[in-house]
Amino acid sequence: MVKVCVIGSTGVIGKNVTFKLAKADTVSEVVLFSRPESLDKAKGQSYDMYDALAAEDIDCLLTPSCNYEDLEGSDIVLITAGAPRQKGMNRRDLAFINAKIVSQYAKQIAKYAPDAVILVTTNPVDVMTTIAYDASGFSRRKVIGVGNHLDSLRLKNYFAKCLNINSSEIHTRVIGEHGDNMVPLLSSTTIGGIPLKYFIKEVELDIKDIIKTLKNAGNTIISKKGATEYGPAYAISNLIKTIITNTHKILTVSLYLDGEIANVKGVSLGVPAVLYKNGIAMIVPIHMNDYETKKFLKAAEDIQELTEEVRKSLKEDN
Numbered sequence: 001m002v003k004v005c006v007i008g009s010t011g012v013i014g015k016n017v018t019f020k021l022a023k024a025d026t027v028s029e030v031v032l033f034s035r036p037e038s039l040d041k042a043k044g045q046s047y048d049m050y051d052a053l054a055a056e057d058i059d060c061l062l063t064p065s066c067n068y069e070d071l072e073g074s075d076i077v078l079i080t081a082g083a084p085r086q087k088g089m090n091r092r093d094l095a096f097i098n099a100k101i102v103s104q105y106a107k108q109i110a111k112y113a114p115d116a117v118i119l120v121t122t123n124p125v126d127v128m129t130t131i132a133y134d135a136s137g138f139s140r141r142k143v144i145g146v147g148n149h150l151d152s153l154r155l156k157n158y159f160a161k162c163l164n165i166n167s168s169e170i171h172t173r174v175i176g177e178h179g180d181n182m183v184p185l186l187s188s189t190t191i192g193g194i195p196l197k198y199f200i201k202e203v204e205l206d207i208k209d210i211i212k213t214l215k216n217a218g219n220t221i222i223s224k225k226g227a228t229e230y231g232p233a234y235a236i237s238n239l240i241k242t243i244i245t246n247t248h249k250i251l252t253v254s255l256y257l258d259g260e261i262a263n264v265k266g267v268s269l270g271v272p273a274v275l276y277k278n279g280i281a282m283i284v285p286i287h288m289n290d291y292e293t294k295k296f297l298k299a300a301e302d303i304q305e306l307t308e309e310v311r312k313s314l315k316e317d318n
């Protein structure tokens with residue numbers, strides 16, 4: 001049976017993922033890892049969840065903890081701890097603050113759970129994936145960022161709603177940056193097995209509107225309810241389930257590239273990958289059209305620049 005540790009378990013994403021995992025019959029223990037000042041809240045979450053689990057006759061061990069030794073034996077460690085954006089702060093500011101948090105945890109994971117797969121959701125997630133990769137010293141195949149999988153689910157929803165077709169018929173993905181430079185891979189989108197470019201001859205789709213809606217999806221939710229919650233939590237759980245069950249599904253995840261896609265190297269970006277019990281089994285080669293390649297290279301350039309600045313600031317701090 002599987003042990004998963006959620007770092008940042010008292011946050012919106014952390015608590016939702018924890019509860020979803022606790023209900024999965026493949027998971028035997030979830031560590032609700034928190035900072036010492038949040039330990040009481042983590043305990044409260046666990047008591048509340050135990051009540052719900054009892055109602056469904058589910059036995060899963062929930063371990064609230066701020067002790068790194070409780071990371072031992074974890075198969076997967078999710079880092080979802082991060083400082084919230086304050087007024088006047090931009091994404092770059094957040095990158096420098098969150099890099100310290102992610103780097104500190106990744107070092108402890110390497111020490112206490114050297115066999116674990118690390119999943120990162122803390123934003124900006126593509127930069128944080130590289131920071132976790134650097135700090136853990138793990139193989140890049142074991143350090144995975146979750147961002148574009150959520151964007152891909154949103155794109156799937158968009159097509160399903162627009163065309164009034166069951167979402168299971170939509171095969172599409174968003175790659176690149178989990179942010180402004182995301183690249184919807186429309187050239188390889190299929191609906192019911194039919195390539196989109198043939199499908200939309202019958203149905204008019206506004207591609208510009210698709211991209212705009214997708215880019216604003218997170219902010220639209222935040223502006224209405226304060227935080228994104230179920231979408232990210234279920235996207236993350238999807239990924240964790242794929243890893244645990246060793247099902248070799250192709251999901252879009254951020255990982256440190258070494259020239260596999262568009263010759264991009266030395267930066268983490270979202271790309272399609274086959275996931276298995278030890279992380280990334282294979283990076284899936286893809287063909288992009290000129291527009292998609294240009295956008296992907298722009299994402300690489302921007303994220304690499306920010307990543308290098310963040311790496312430099314971490315070195316200066318040490």
Ligand SMILES: NC(=O)c1ccc[n+]([C@@H]2O[C@H](COP(=O)([O-])OP(=O)(O)OC[C@H]3O[C@@H](n4cnc5c(N)ncnc54)[C@H](O)[C@@H]3O)[C@@H](O)[C@H]2O)c1
Binds near residue numbers: 083122146148
């Ligand atoms: N990649 C994605 O798809 C995606 C989606 C949603 C949110 N996110 C990101 O995930 C992260 C968590 O989001 P959330 O909505 O759960 O936020 P939240 O503010 O609800 O929770 C943040 C968690 O981090 C902890 N934390 C805060 N500062 C810390 C510090 N200095 N050291 C250690 N822990 C600290 C908090 O105690 C809390 O448990 C954010 O960075 C957010 O931007 C990513």
